[in-house]
Amino acid sequence: MKKLFSILFIFVALFQSAKVFGQFPRIEIGSCPDQNSVVLQNMDIQVEIFGNLAKTTSTLTFSNTSSRNLEGNLVFPLPENTTISGYAIDINGKLRNAVPVTKARAVEIFESIQKQNVDPGIIEKVEGNNFRTRISPIPAKGSRTVQISYYQELKLNNSVYQYHLPLSYSSKIAKFNLTTKVYQASEKPQLVESPDGSYNFSENSNVYEASLSKTDFKPTQSLTINLPKPANKIESFVQKNLDGSVYFYANMLIDTKSQPKVWSKNIGIIWDNSLSSLKRDHKKEIEFLGKLINQQKNLNIEVGLLNITLEKGKSFQIKNGDWSELKKYLETIVYDGGTNYSKINSTTLNADEYLLFSDGISSFGANQFSFHKPIYTISSSPISNFGVLKMIAQKDYGKFINLNENSVEKAFEQINQNNIQFLGIINNVAGEVYPMSGTEITQDFSVSGISQVANAKLTLMFGRNGKVDFQKELDLSKASQSFEISKVWAQNKISYLELNATQNKTDIEEIGKQFSIVTANTSLIVLENVADYVKYKINPPAELQNEYNQLMKQGFENKETRKADLVNNAIIKAKELKEWWKIDFKPVKQKYPKPVADSTSVNEMLQGIVPGVQADMAEVSLERLSDAEAEVVTAQGITRSQRSIGYANANVASDKKMKEDESSFVPEIKMVNIKSDKEYMKLIEASKNPYQTYLDLRKDYNETPSFYFDVASYFIQKKDKVTGLKILSSIADLGLEDAELYKMLAYKLKEIEEYPTELFITKKVLDWRPFDAQSYRDYALALQDNQRYQEALDNLYKVLTNDYSVEIANRDRDITEIIVPEINNLVALHRKDLNLSAINKDILVDIPVDIRVVMNWNKDMTDIDLWVTDPNGEKCFYSNKTTAIGGRISDDVTQGFGPEQFLLKKAIKGKYKIQTNFFGENQMSISGATTISAEIYLFYSSGKQVKKMITFQNDNPDRGGDGILVGEFEF
Structure with missing residues (x-):
């Protein structure tokens, strides 16, 4: 049950x-x-x-x-x-x-x-x-x-x-x-x-x-x-530390004496037109751009549109400040797709300086790119990655402009001037000061740091290019002591570290822990x-500290139990799979009507075969013979092991051409086009302009992932992969660090063979969920798709060497049933490219199979079933885990992401049917319907391995129903 x-x-x-x-x-x-x-x-x-x-x-x-x-x-x-x-x-x-x-x-x-x-x-x-x-x-x-x-x-x-x-x-x-x-x-x-x-x-x-x-x-x-801020007043705060030092913070007004910036006449505008950019304040951005153009009067402007590609837009020659054509162009831009900063390059747009209007979130590719000209990044969205935008701007002497939190006038003032810089503090008693020396400032300025002397007088320096123009004195003895300045200082330090978040990951983590932010x-x-x-080794809040300490002193045994090192399980599973593979499953005895005359003996039947006839006329399937008859055939030199794909060739003459034709035969896998029955798809399919209809309907489904999935699948099936991929990528912009959405994308990207992006997406999921075995597995298979075979092997093996909480391990059941064949598949296909020294040799077994089917899904607490029906009509599924012809299915996953797997060593003649059954879902989230991927392999781990894959969605539990036909093929 x-x-x-x-x-x-x-x-x-x-x-x-x-x-x-x-x-x-x-x-x-x-x-x-x-x-x-x-x-x-x-x-x-x-x-x-x-x-x-x-x-x-x-x-x-x-x-x-x-x-x-x-x-x-x-x-x-x-x-x-x-x-x-x-x-x-x-x-x-x-x-x-x-x-x-x-x-x-x-x-x-x-x-x-x-x-x-x-x-x-x-x-x-x-x-x-x-x-x-x-x-x-x-x-x-x-x-x-x-x-x-x-x-x-x-x-x-x-x-x-x-x-x-x-x-x-x-x-x-x-x-x-x-x-x-x-x-x-x-x-x-x-x-x-x-x-x-x-x-x-x-x-x-x-x-x-x-x-x-x-x-x-x-x-x-x-x-x-x-x-109101008094012009000459420095407001300051301190927080005492146990060692006698203090955290300090101060704000003041500065006479910046800024100098006007000299702009180039050739400006490039990189305008992010991804789906998430609909949330930007375009009205404010256009007003800001208008101020800049009206000041410069005459400009050459190249526009590039950025979503999953950087597309060259239009070129505009601005004369006497007339930019009406450019303004109209920007106001009518269509927003669609995810964002891929790695596509930004200086060859698409030819300019001296660039303005990047974006939110700093590269959802469909890395946020790094090669660029060696100044970029001014402008954010008008509340949902922005400020660290990335600052990093891009500072790399080549640009500026970051926070248009979301500043008025257009102030933002224009910031970008259009070379301002005074903060050059640090003279006194050696102050350290860990933020912002860093060299930071440009405008009229208001705030500084935080740590002073070893509680009542120190600190001298702040201001100027340009390292030259001090003037100083300000900060007297900590006059500071207020009524605020948690340590948390403000920690926030400022983290903001600095996040300019290079990957390199500073450990420092960011430690500061967060120390200051509880x-x-x-x-x-x-x-x-x-x-x-x-106690169980999870977490120091509790103050109100529970005494009880926590008492439990710790008593040696309380409620410890977190974890399932570590699955290698031993994998060794056992590898041995089990090898023993299964060695079994020569006896053919199913079929009953046929008896003729009036005696049946022709097997020897007579064999002698009656005319050499040179069609192969299918000259075959006698061992599955259709009694044991006695099979022994006669075997005596004639025909054994079950000689069947290339599950047939017994009854021609003892073993015609060479016939054997070559038979061994090269690969059945055609027919995947079913599982179409969405949603009303919006009926409208799009009936439309003369499907893409425009999609845009018109989008306002009613803008936060519905299945809408983008269904429409993208429609365009891909219509051989318009460019449009389909753009629409599909919009899913990445619907949620922030949403593993379910990214798993959905990964499956579809694998299906349509967009392997580099599949790799990026699966790596994101691994970063977010390193405690899931499936995260390493999905990433490893994406590495294999990208021909990075050693890394793929290493990450598959990590599935077996990581440890997991018992709750998560129980959810995933015995994933070694799936990992062992996948490791051996890599070895069988790419041994010459692999270093196997770190792999336990006991899990390396040669187990090629005629049929392998794997099914995955993107949502936790979900129960999807895999069914495989063989030519004899026997269904292999969770309550019938092995079949008479040797099929086997992995453990039934009822609470997790899958996967479930079917294996058959030797296929018999006839039709095979692959189905899924959505048994139930124990959650409902913004990702909507469950996304299911089914992969069918023929001749898995052999030299002629072929695969077909389908990704579709289902949110209709069908307990006891007929399931959904995914694909079929005939041996």
């Missing part, structure tokens, strides 16, 4: 916290039937502002009105140089603070505990400066509360610092509370926008405070506060029981 688990649905909320980010927060269920069952019940926001630093703490309670448990995803972007520094969820009615854990380890622990129906919580940083928290479960008819806090450096705009918090919401909130405190302000804060007319500041002991408490409140306006390599996690902290 198959085991089914309670269904979990996922919701997505956009918790948006910077200017122009939109609603706060917005709940989405996608296509789930429970889309209206999760509501924001309580919202409590506490804002504290010190100078140009703000701390925002949001406590959100979500209630679930449905009768089933739901799993929650809350995804939100944050401003530049800002990260999560506090996270808590409710455990037994009380908020519990999270603790830092390495990112991949946190996901592994979360998913292991989640399978035990316990209440973990995790928050992680995904691509760019975007964060995701996963809450499981939100109980049926119950609620869960999450608290998130972050520090933010406010931007100066017209001599005032501005704090902005979007609050516009589409539904009423049962309980709404908002409190803002401004400390040590020289003037009363100015309310530009507030959620309620009664919201106003009052002063109490040098603290300005405003508060609002409402029931059944629907906020329709945001909170925007202007904080979320980084690209560190997450925050909450566990339900103290025993879980």
Whole structure:
């Protein structure tokens, strides 16, 4: 019997916290039937502002009105140089603070505990400066509360610092509370926008405070506060350390005395027109570009369009500032596809300087490219990878412009001027100072670092090209001590390290752990029981520390159990497969009607065969003979082992030509075109302009992965691979670090033989999920597709040498059944290219088979079945794992990603049918329908191996049904 688990649905909320980010927060269920069952019940926001630093703490309670448990995803972007520094969820009615854990380890622990129906919580940083928290479960008819806090450096705009918090919401909130405190302000804060007319500041002991408490409140306006900045005042803060040193932070205004930049007359515009670029503020970008053109008046501009390729657009000659043609061109650009920065090159666009309008997220290829001219990167999207954009700009003396968080005027000022640089601090008592020496600054300037002397006077230097123009003194004895400056300093250091995130991965991880902040390599996690902290070797939050210590002293034995070193299992499996392969399966006895006369003897039958007739006329299948008759045939020199593809050649003369024809015969694999029956596909198929119809329909399905998958498959089947691949790549832009979406892409890319991109996609999944055996396997097979055979072997072998949590190992069952044949396939086909010294020789077995079928799928907690029906009508599947002719199927995977595998050493004559059955799914996520890949191999691990593959989607459980026909072939 198959085991089914309670269904979990996922919701997505956009918790948006910077200017122009939109609603706060917005709940989405996608296509789930429970889309209206999760509501924001309580919202409590506490804002504290010190100078140009703000701390925002949001406590959100979500209630679930449905009768089933739901799993929650809350995804939100944050401003530049800002990260999560506090996270808590409710455990037994009380908020519990999270603790830092390495990112991949946190996901592994979360998913292991989640399978035990316990209440973990995790928050992680995904691509760019975007964060995701996963809450499981939100109980049926119950609620869960999450608290998130972050520090933010406010931007100066017209001599005032501005704090902005979007609050516009589409539904009423049962309980709404908002409190803002401004400390040590020289003037009363100015309310530009507030959620309620009664919201106003009052002063109490040098603290300005405003508060609002409402029931059944629907906020329709945001909170925007202007904080005047005194021209000559340096605001500074310190935090003492145990060794007597202090973390310090200061902000001040600088008379920059900037010099105008001299622009080239030949400008290249690289305009990202991928799907994710629809989220950019194009109106603001065009206004910004217009200011630059109007200043220069006469320019030659080359435009390149960037998605999965860099396509040369149009050339424009701007005269007297008239750029109307260029403006119209940019306003009518079509946005589609993923993004591949590796396609950027200077030969496609011929210019001296370049403007790159993008979000910094290369979803369909590496973010590195060869370029040796200045690139000015401009971001107007809240969902941006600021580190990548800064890295690109700094590489060849360009600039990064954050158009999302700055006005057009200020952004234009930044790009159009050569500004004063910060040249460091004279005093040798200060170290680890950020920003780094040489950083260009505008009017407002902030600096943080570590001073070995608590009351030191520090001299800050400013100038150009290493020459000091003027100095500023920072007196730490006058600094305030009422703020967690250490976290602000850590954020600034991480922002610097993320300019080269790969090289600095270890440092980023360690800082995240030490300061309990979320980084690209560190997450925050909450566990339900103290025993879980002991089990997974995680130091708990302060409120659980005593109980944790007691359990540790008592030698508490609740240890994490792991399944390590699968090599021994693989040795056993290799021996089992070899023994299976040696078996000469007896033919199935068939019953035929008896004629009136006696049957002709076998010898007479053989003697009656005329030499030279067609091979199929001269064959007698051993499967159709009795044991006695088979012995007679064998006596004539014909054994079962002489069958090239499962036939017994009854011609003892062994005609040479006949044998050559027979051995070269390869059945044709006929794959079934599994078409989508969605209404949008009917419209596209009937359209005279299918691509335009796709664009017209997209606004209704813009976040639905199966829409892009179905439409891409349609164009690929119509032999328009270029369009199909572009549409398919859009899936990469739908989710941030979404392994399910990327697995979907990897399967389809393998099918259409886009092997380099398949390799990039599978490597991403491996980076995100190194605790999954399938991650190494998928990456290894992509390496094999790219003819990197040694690396493929090494990664396949890692599947056997890694260790796994017991929960994940149980989910995957015995994956060695699949890995052993794949390792031996590599060896059989490419032995001369391989160094086998690191491979245990006991798993190297020669087991070529006539038929191998493998099925994978992209979603966890999903049960897909593989069925193979042979010519005798016998179906090999989970409840009939071996067949009379020697077929065998691997263990039934009911909770994971697969794979499932069918093997048959010797095929008999007749038709074979391959089917899948979607038995059930224990989750429903934004990735929509489950993506299934089926691979059919004939003559696997032989010199004439052939393969066909199909990738399709299914979201229709069909327990006890007829399954879906995938492919068939006839021996």
